[in-house]
Amino acid sequence: MGRWKYGLATLWLAAALSAACSQAVPPAPTAVAVPSTTPSPAPSPTQTAPPTATVSPRPSPTFPPPVYPYISLPGMDRLGRICQAGRQAGMRGGVFTKVGDSITANGMFLVPFGSDGYDLGEYGYLQAAIDFFSQETARESNSFANDSLAARTSWRAEHVLDPAKNRPPCRDGESPLLCEYRIVRPAVAVILLGTNDAMAPTGSYRASMRTIISLTLERGIIPVITTLPVLEGKDTEPYNAFLRDLARDWDVPLIDLSAALAPLPHHGLGPDGIHLSWVDPGVIKPWHLNFGMTVRNLLTLQALDAVWRSYPPG
Numbered sequence: 001m002g003r004w005k006y007g008l009a010t011l012w013l014a015a016a017l018s019a020a021c022s023q024a025v026p027p028a029p030t031a032v033a034v035p036s037t038t039p040s041p042a043p044s045p046t047q048t049a050p051p052t053a054t055v056s057p058r059p060s061p062t063f064p065p066p067v068y069p070y071i072s073l074p075g076m077d078r079l080g081r082i083c084q085a086g087r088q089a090g091m092r093g094g095v096f097t098k099v100g101d102s103i104t105a106n107g108m109f110l111v112p113f114g115s116d117g118y119d120l121g122e123y124g125y126l127q128a129a130i131d132f133f134s135q136e137t138a139r140e141s142n143s144f145a146n147d148s149l150a151a152r153t154s155w156r157a158e159h160v161l162d163p164a165k166n167r168p169p170c171r172d173g174e175s176p177l178l179c180e181y182r183i184v185r186p187a188v189a190v191i192l193l194g195t196n197d198a199m200a201p202t203g204s205y206r207a208s209m210r211t212i213i214s215l216t217l218e219r220g221i222i223p224v225i226t227t228l229p230v231l232e233g234k235d236t237e238p239y240n241a242f243l244r245d246l247a248r249d250w251d252v253p254l255i256d257l258s259a260a261l262a263p264l265p266h267h268g269l270g271p272d273g274i275h276l277s278w279v280d281p282g283v284i285k286p287w288h289l290n291f292g293m294t295v296r297n298l299l300t301l302q303a304l305d306a307v308w309r310s311y312p313p314g
Contacts, residue, residue, distance in 0.1 A: 095186045244256070
């Protein structure tokens with residue numbers, strides 16, 4: 001298994017990545033996306049020359065990659081093995097999908113990046129990742145704007161595994177999760193589930209999440225786990241502690257959304273104390289980063305960019 005590192009530890013990618021199925025990106029700005037209030041000390045890895053680029057229709061990304069303080073990644077070898085398994089299973093490297101509840105199944109989460117309705121501001125280096133994941137149709141649209149069969153309002157974690165919750169064009173007896181994976185064939189799944197479990201606990205959350213991650217990895221899909229926002233009147237920290245442990249135990253990427261939202265007004269929540277606040281969530285500029293949905297969009301774009309950079313040649 002690859003090494004698990006937090007905070008600025010994503011600098012290990014600078015010496016190892018060669019992404020033959022990627023497009024070139026400009027050098028990243030020195031500023032990080034959303035400043036961390038408790039940054040980890042920077043490691044001092046031994047610097048080696050980047051590997052020779054494999055001949056490909058698309059050039060490799062520039063080195064070094066950006067630094068993402070709220071994203072934890074496993075080692076390149078781990079992501080590479082999952083990616084290779086996905087290729088053999090027919091998964092499409094330029095496609096990702098979304099798995100979640102109403103914080104995911106809405107027109108604000110990533111959807112603006114599926115059209116021209118966004119402004120990256122100083123984060124223009126993310127344009128290459130947007131271009132890469134926009135080339136193919138997931139099901140009805142590109143990955144950003146596609147209506148996922150595995151994301152619906154009011155869903156708990158167990159619902160994505162329940163065949164009774166599926167809808168056309170899913171098969172009889174097929175869970176929404178496996179239906180989405182079969183039809184869309186994504187290389188990456190961005191997963192945020194648990195807000196409704198925290199609102200009305202049933203005791204099934206941990207088992208359901210373990211099953212979701214297991215089924216995802218079995219198909220050669222890279223799961224990107226996202227922690228929950230701090231809900232008004234509910235203690236989500238036990239859920240987030242479990243998700244951090246789950247990502248570490250399974251050696252998969254984690255977006256620590258809860259930590260990123262902590263310094264924002266109302267912890268990045270809207271008036272209902274449940275859903276993320278938003279104003280023009282496709283505009284990633286300083287004032288807009290006071291809103292929860294904008295921060296989630298930025299962190300998810302960064303996670304997609306980091307995972308894309310890990311793709312092995314071939």
